[in-house]
Amino acid sequence: MSAATAHHDEAHGHEPSYAQQTKSNRLGLWLFFFSELFLFGALFAARFALWGNTRPELSQVLGLIVTSILLVSGYFMYRAEVAIAHDDRKTFLSSLLAAAFLGIVFFVGVVILEWNVFGLELNAFGVEWFGRLKPRDGVYGGVFFAMTGMHALHVLSGVILILFVWNNGRKGHFSPEQHWGVEATALYWHYVDVIWVFFYPALYLIGHLA
């Protein structure tokens, strides 16, 4: 028993401190972001290789709305991070929920409305609310669904991360000094936002209608 305890103490001495581990984590996360640039960059390159100076016909209003929603959710994520740094747990938790909710709205906007997975139709306020582009519509369908799909996957994983953080925050985890989990999730969320800032014009704005 005493040998086991001694072993445990020895092992404990080899664990890096929170500050040191966070330093490593931060570098690792940024390297991961840099790595992901090549993933999104390859999709971006595929868009210009296959579409050139053209674009498919998409609902401009819908695109603008989902983009705005995603950007606003970034604000709430930022607010959550600042709140935990100031030990304001109430704002922290409510902002996380707001960010996750807007993330889900964006995801629904892309998958249900833009992708139109249920094949619906609605014309209100002079806007087509359900997309017409289908996955099998040649390179336009291919690239559009690949880019929005890969991005939506990241949004979905971001929402799940935010909800995990919220759940742990609710249980009293995280402190103004130690909240790497919040910081990492916030960075990831902003990163996914910024990717969309490049994807949105590439899909909706650049080029003339095909």
Added chain:
Amino acid sequence: MGTGKIILTSSFTRGIIGQAVFAALGIAFINVIRAALGLEATLEPGVVFGALISVIGFLLGAGVFTDWIKWIGGQKTPLRHGTPAGKPEWSRYLNVDYNHKVIGIQYGITSVIILLVGGIFAITFRLELAQPGMQFLDNDAYNTLFSGHGIVMIASILLGVGAMVNYLVPLMIGAPDMAFPRLNAFSYWVAVPSAILILAGMAVGGWDTGWVAYPPLSLRAPLGVQLFLLGFYMNGFSSIAGAINLLVTVATMRAKGMSLFRMPIFVWAAIATALIQFTATQTVGVSLTMAVAERVIGLNFFDPVGGGNPLLYQHLFWFYSHPVVYVFVLPGLGVISELLPVFSRKPLFGYKWIALSSLGIALLGFLVWAHHMFVAGMPNSLRYAFMLSTMFVAIPTGVKFFSWVGTMWEGKLSFETPMLFVLGAISVFLIGGVTGPILANVPTDLHLHDTYWIVGHFHATMFGGFIFPFFAALYYWFPKITGRMYKESLGKLHFWLMTPAFWVMSLGQMSAGIMGMRRRIADYDPALGVANTQMLVTIAGLVIGWSVLIMVYNLVSSARSQEMAAMNPWRSRSPEWQIPSPVPEFNYDVPFEVVGDPYDYGLSDSEYIRMMPAPSGD
């Protein structure tokens, strides 16, 4: 606990069960949904989804995610250390373990096993090629075997790179472990179900596209190609996670005084490798995902019928797959640079130049990919650009050769097995190196593209850049890893069988190529006049195969012997040789400080590292 029970309850067994269960669930799930939607029953979508989640099943079953799942629930989990109570030490290698040395050895053993599997594929189709006409394989089996040989060997090499990097780098920089031990375990374990997927692809119909899987052929290939694409894709997670881990480890965990230009030179090679792995791997991931999606969902990227562009696949594919050959060779070249000073008893010639040439090769490697596509129909202007950039690769590579010769010059050379393999590596890599510019030149490439000349060329670069140095590393660090010495006589026998056989094989392949022998073809016209060469190449291949088996026997039997090796049999200055073998759980009991240059062999009173005094009051 009995041996049988340990194996049956190991992560490995649980992972395989998890993979099988999840594959079955995935196939069932998709087919139930398709039936509910009234779609016709086809195999492929279910198989793809099943294969995708089967990797998650493996990792869940093996217990790779256990700590992370607890973190999600808000629990803190201390790292497990040492052998679990009541279990033998060897059981660690069958289970998820967080120690970088255990993971390194897991990588190494898996790499050698997969190397043997890929070797068996090669021997099989080499026997078919020994004579013109079809003997015992049909075209489909031949296609599957050479495609499988390619990707299985690549998987083996990536695992071998992981083995060297994981085991050596923390030891060399004085770190107790990698920066992210759990991610490190993930990097190893995700490669196992990926390899299983690729082998399963060969079993369920195989595929006929080679390891490059160019569309539109891969869009029409048999079902096996899907498992190959997915296995290849999943293996990318291993590369990316492992590379990020390595970069963070080197950036944040070096010993006191170990500035960048005082690191052992292998660490520089590992950094250059990681820089390629954590970026370029993403683009091949995109190209493979696109090919899978084009087949299953009908998204159009590559099939010209729908307006797609097959060249796009080749660009994305080679943007990774050319740099990745430097992932294969840079660690090997690092081993050559690491070992030469030890066996020459002289400082490494031009340390900084070698360090920077590794980075140079890694960065140039990103600018040359389209030289694989000179005959693919891309614009002429691109041909010139890529011809030129490819030629430039010869400069940093030449720096390395120059420095190796400079290191050996007037040294006190001794010829133990690791040194023999280093010299073999240089000779073989030279063959691969000088035959490269001929392929980089557009006019000669147009003639030699897709011939056996290419096969000879890249086998020489892979053997010289990876296989020979990897074997040198296995022999050299074997006493460090096991505490035992391998049998020198068998090691030398291995070398003297393998090296001449390889020269014959590689030069034979190139000469057959010049005569017009095409690659990826099961049969050839006797009138080509290459039948004797082909027979010779097959015999040489068999000799190489047997010599590798000798190595495996040598290492396994020596590891079980009772006799302990000397602590520093090579009189190396490197930190890992200044501590007992096998290395203790936490590497260095007391941290060391770097006080000099790493390779000042033969300089009296020069010190590289100094163990720091133990903290007082301890």
